Amino acid sequence: MAAAKKSAKKAAPKKAAKKAPAKKAAPAKKAAAKKAPAKKAAPAKKAAPAKKAPAKKAAKRAPNAAFMKPLTPSADLAAIVGEKGLPRTEVVKKLWAYIKKNGLQDQKNKRQINADDKLKKVFGGKTSVSMFDMTKLVSKHLS
Template sequence: MANSFSSSAAAAGGKRPASAAAVKPPKKVITKDDATEAKNMRGIMRPLPVSEALSKFPGGGPEISRAGAIKIVWAYIKGQGLQNPANKREILCDEKLKNLFAGRDKIGMMEITGLLNPHFIKTK
């Protein structure tokens, strides 16, 4: 009786045939640079087409990532000294920033991302 049990277990799929194991596709070799580039091209790091106002902004271009746009806007704000000295969370807009931020004279630092969203053109 023990022989019939062990033979039925082997027949039920105890081992795969050699031909099924040899069907695996070859692995693609991924370098560290490829992995870093793929990681940088996801989410907010992926360049997107932007509006004319954002592309003409200093440091802008026809395609900018969301993180890159925030970075150039902050660099401009700090370079021009546009933060309110009494309240550092408030930005006093000049003409270039007014073009980006719908003509507003003052914005809060937490509003920058929301005000930049309309400048990214949806591709899908």
């Protein structure tokens, strides 16, 4: 082992002697060495926002009390969803259940609803209504 250490020590001074004339290249190496840690620091910054994102998912949104307020349906709407007061969201769910049960959704255009006799009263006499207009028409029957 001692022989190996001596040969390593002897080799080092010889290499240093060869590198001595190339002192102009040394400042470039120092500059490169200074830039290298900056590159390593950049990935650490990218990892930090990734840790913050799951924290936002953990916080659940509280439901708005206005959506949960029970509303009384009109007589025409009560024939479909029931006479009991329901939140607006539940009324829409029950309407969709009625539409799917009776096959009232248009087969070609899934956004259109073909009204039967009960729904015609709710839709203001219209035979076909888009799903986007349906909620607007239903809101007139809730109080």
